[in-house]
Amino acid sequence: GAGVSQSPSNKVTEKGKDVELRCDPISGHTALYWYRQSLGQGLEFLIYFQGNSAPDKSGLPSDRFSAERTGGSVSTLTIQRTQQEDSAVYLCASSHRQGPVGEQYFGPGTRLTVT
Amino acid sequence: GQNIDQPTEMTATEGAIVQINCTYQTSGFNGLFWYQQHAGEAPTFLSYNVLDGLEEKGRFSSFLSRSKGYSYLLLKELQMKDSASYLCAVSDNQGGKLIFGQGTELSVKP
Numbered sequence: 001g002a003g004v005s006q007s008p009s010n011k012v013t014e015k016g017k018d019v020e021l022r023c024d025p026i027s028g029h030t031a032l033y034w035y036r037q038s039l040g041q042g043l044e045f046l047i048y049f050q051g052n053s054a055p056d057k058s059g060l061p062s063d064r065f066s067a068e069r070t071g072g073s074v075s076t077l078t079i080q081r082t083q084q085e086d087s088a089v090y091l092c093a094s095s096h097r098q099g100p101v102g103e104q105y106f107g108p109g110t111r112l113t114v115t
Numbered sequence: 116g117q118n119i120d121q122p123t124e125m126t127a128t129e130g131a132i133v134q135i136n137c138t139y140q141t142s143g144f145n146g147l148f149w150y151q152q153h154a155g156e157a158p159t160f161l162s163y164n165v166l167d168g169l170e171e172k173g174r175f176s177s178f179l180s181r182s183k184g185y186s187y188l189l190l191k192e193l194q195m196k197d198s199a200s201y202l203c204a205v206s207d208n209q210g211g212k213l214i215f216g217q218g219t220e221l222s223v224k225p
Contacts, residue, residue: 031211033212033213035213035215040217041217042119042202042215042216042217043158043204043213043215044215045212045213045215048211048212050211059212095211103160103163104160104211104213105160106150106157106158106159108156109157
């Protein structure tokens with residue numbers, strides 16, 4: 001079946017511009033996560049959505065980062081006034097478990113380069 | 116604080132066995148995951164441990180000791196395609212977000 005999809009796969013933007021990254025989770029998955037992976041670094045948690053609950057935004061690095069999830073499905077991660085340190089691969093994952101723990105299925109990621 | 120440690124790099128020979136260790140200190144614990152990530156690809160799930168002991172799945176096994184904050188991933192009968200980064204991650208008790216280590220880059224040599 002269809003896995004998690006993300007778009008665009010690559011994005012090059014100038015410093016100071018805003019970018020939007022999109023994630024389509026696996027159908028029926030109630031939980032959706034955003035992570036980012038900088039070169040040579042581990043995955044860093046950004047934000048988590050679970051059903052209709054308020055999202056866990058504890059990993060967002062600054063107020064330039066925001067995310068929304070419409071209709072419990074598609075999610076958009078927005079980075080305003082991008083900086084060079086925002087360059088990374090942004091990964092989205094979804095999970096079908098209702099409980100606090102569930103295997104997370106990752107999308108292919110969006111490689112963001114800020115010049 | 117949250118801290119997950121694993122070796123940065125390991126090298127092993129095709130057909131051999133390799134053990135990748137992971138130690139963790141987290142404010143909450145709701146299970147430990149191992150993921151495999153080939154270069155340029157998304158991480159894929161390998162194993163999950165929440166109780167102490169060994170979980171075996173084909174050539175891969177994972178062990179957990181909660182009292183020691185320790186886990187390992189054991190790969191048997193190594194194949195060239197096992198060359199990848201292996202990520203240790205802990206699910207904290209706040210909704211299932213994963214806290215990742217930096218990953219262990221495994222190179223399998225002929």
